[in-house]
Amino acid sequence: xxxxSTRRDxxxxxxxxxxxxxxxIPEWALPALALGETLVPFTDxxxxxxxxxxxxxxxxxxRTIDGPFTPKDQFFTTxxxxxxxxxxTTFRLKVSxxxxxxxxxxxxxxxxxGGKELAAGFECxxxxxxxxxxxGNGRWTGVPLRTVLSQAGVKSQAREFVFFGADHGEEEVxxxxxxxxxxxxxxxxxxREQALSSDAxxxxxxxxxxxxxxxxxxxxxLMPGWYGVANVKWLSEIHVQEEQYLGKFxxxxxxxxxxxxxxxxxxxxxxxxxxxxxxxxxARVTQDGSRHKVMGVVLNDGTPLKSVEVKVDDxxxxxxxxxxxxxxxxxxxxxxxxxxxxxxxxHTLVSRVTDAKGNVQPTEQALENKKTFxxxxxxxxxxxxx
Ligand SMILES: Nc1nc2c(c(=O)[nH]1)N[C@H]1C(S)=C(S)[C@@H](COP(=O)(O)O)O[C@H]1N2
Ligand SMILES: [Mo]
Numbered sequence: 001x002x003x004x005s006t007r008r009d010x011x012x013x014x015x016x017x018x019x020x021x022x023x024x025i026p027e028w029a030l031p032a033l034a035l036g037e038t039l040v041p042f043t044d045x046x047x048x049x050x051x052x053x054x055x056x057x058x059x060x061x062x063r064t065i066d067g068p069f070t071p072k073d074q075f076f077t078t079x080x081x082x083x084x085x086x087x088x089t090t091f092r093l094k095v096s097x098x099x100x101x102x103x104x105x106x107x108x109x110x111x112x113x114g115g116k117e118l119a120a121g122f123e124c125x126x127x128x129x130x131x132x133x134x135x136g137n138g139r140w141t142g143v144p145l146r147t148v149l150s151q152a153g154v155k156s157q158a159r160e161f162v163f164f165g166a167d168h169g170e171e172e173v174x175x176x177x178x179x180x181x182x183x184x185x186x187x188x189x190x191x192r193e194q195a196l197s198s199d200a201x202x203x204x205x206x207x208x209x210x211x212x213x214x215x216x217x218x219x220x221x222l223m224p225g226w227y228g229v230a231n232v233k234w235l236s237e238i239h240v241q242e243e244q245y246l247g248k249f250x251x252x253x254x255x256x257x258x259x260x261x262x263x264x265x266x267x268x269x270x271x272x273x274x275x276x277x278x279x280x281x282x283a284r285v286t287q288d289g290s291r292h293k294v295m296g297v298v299l300n301d302g303t304p305l306k307s308v309e310v311k312v313d314d315x316x317x318x319x320x321x322x323x324x325x326x327x328x329x330x331x332x333x334x335x336x337x338x339x340x341x342x343x344x345x346x347h348t349l350v351s352r353v354t355d356a357k358g359n360v361q362p363t364e365q366a367l368e369n370k371k372t373f374x375x376x377x378x379x380x381x382x383x384x385x386x
Contacts, residue, residue: 033286039063040285040292043346044383045130056082058214059133062283062297068119068325068334069207070136077214078124078134080186080249081167084234088210088218093148093202097240100153107204107218113151114143118201118224121332123299125227125254125273125374132281132380135299137332138215140222142203146196154196154240161195162245163188163221166234171248188232189245190223199224199330202235224330225302226275227375229254259369266369275301278361279377280308280335280353285384292342292386296320296351298333304356310337311350320351342386350381 033039051059058077060070070076077083092104121137149161165186173180194200201222204211211217216233223230229249245251254273259266282296294310309317323334335351353361364378 034288037286037288037293040287040384040386042130042285042382043385049131051131051133059131060136062132062135062281065283065295065297065334068137068323068331069139070121072206072209072212072215075136075138075206075212075215076124076134078126078228079167079233081169083213084166085213086166086218086234086236091218093219093235094237095148095152095240096237098155098158098242099149099240100155101151103152105148110143110148110202110204110219113147114202114204115141116144116201117141118203118222119326119328119331120201120222120224121299121330122222122226122228122231123276123279125229128373128376129281129380132283132297134228135297135332137326138206139208140201140203141205141208142201142219142222144198145200145202145221146198148202149196149238149240154192157242158240159192160241160243160245161190161192162239162241162247163190163232163235164237164239165216165232166236173248184248185236186232186249187245187247188221188230189247189250190230194223225300227254227273229273254374255372256375257371259371273374277301277375277377278303278353278355278359280351280361281380282310282349282351282382285339285349285382287386290342292339294320294337294339294349294351296335296337298335298353300353300355302329303359304329305333306354306356306358308333308335308351308353310339311352312339312342313348317352344386346383346385348381348383350379352379 051061060074060076088107091107095103118140120140124134127134168183168185170181171184173182202219203222204219206215211220219235221232221235256271256273257268259268276299278300280296280298282294284295286293298305298308308320310320311317318337320335320337326333361377361379367378
């Protein structure tokens, strides 16, 4: 009890979160601090931060991360058409199109085929500074997608696997000078190779409990190592076809426009949002007497990491320590850095991750030719005052 009120005071006193009261600080927003530890506030955060920007969205307060997996009631949620209610007892996953045996599978049938576990973290491709709260890590239970597909029998001419959610809405489809208003389901597709890979996963549980409505109950797709948009929630149908799927959220809404200098000439490329770009960010700084600790998060496509480093002001890059509880291939990775000799005053802290293939997390400047805001994996310098 005493410990709790200390934490509450820390939050009240050290963070300019008064405005959060308007939305209510949920109990889970209290940071998990070890005894004697206090939170060092970031001075780069806006005066008012809003972690629940609307009834359909919730962001993770990254300062409160206290374990490898994000609790279900803290897991971020974002989607285009709200949270549909799907009755798990009458639910059927339809598998249709270019398969030998079109099927409609109940949750029990899927459970009997499954029971596999997957640790996977992801962020929304729109996740960015200052909050970085559209990110989370889960322990998912479910069935490898290819188990379901091989039971249905994928025909040889099948090229494109379209995943439809139960959610839908009216969309304006532009065709040259014309505009059409049509009702559409949320849909995303994968190629044959991606859909039949050993990674693609159908999840019915998060952290050992049935999926919440916010996370796509009763069933969702997970493409480990990809941005959140691939992870179709409220999955209702897998349609297998030969032609490319060009739905809004596949072909138009989730794109990146980026310029690259090739042989002295700027080439502009438009690419689809797929696997996550190598990224790290500092989530919290704590103080215990004269000792300081920096804690942060790494997200990437599953490539093993070479190093995570932290730099204080103009000092050298220093190696951070990885949390072994987050070593799974597709788990997010948590790191800590013991910051010794912090002097009173304002300081800038930044992290940088490098993977085993030699990719280095870019600076913001290195991304200046990326025009659209998705896939922002830039190094994020944060300010604290000691
Ligand atoms: N059916 C459906 N699935 C969806 C979406 C959606 O709008 N509808 N949004 C996607 C996007 S953009 C993201 S970032 C993730 C968010 O997953 P979460 O709410 O479980 O964190 O869901 C993805 N799956
Ligand atoms: Mo997203």
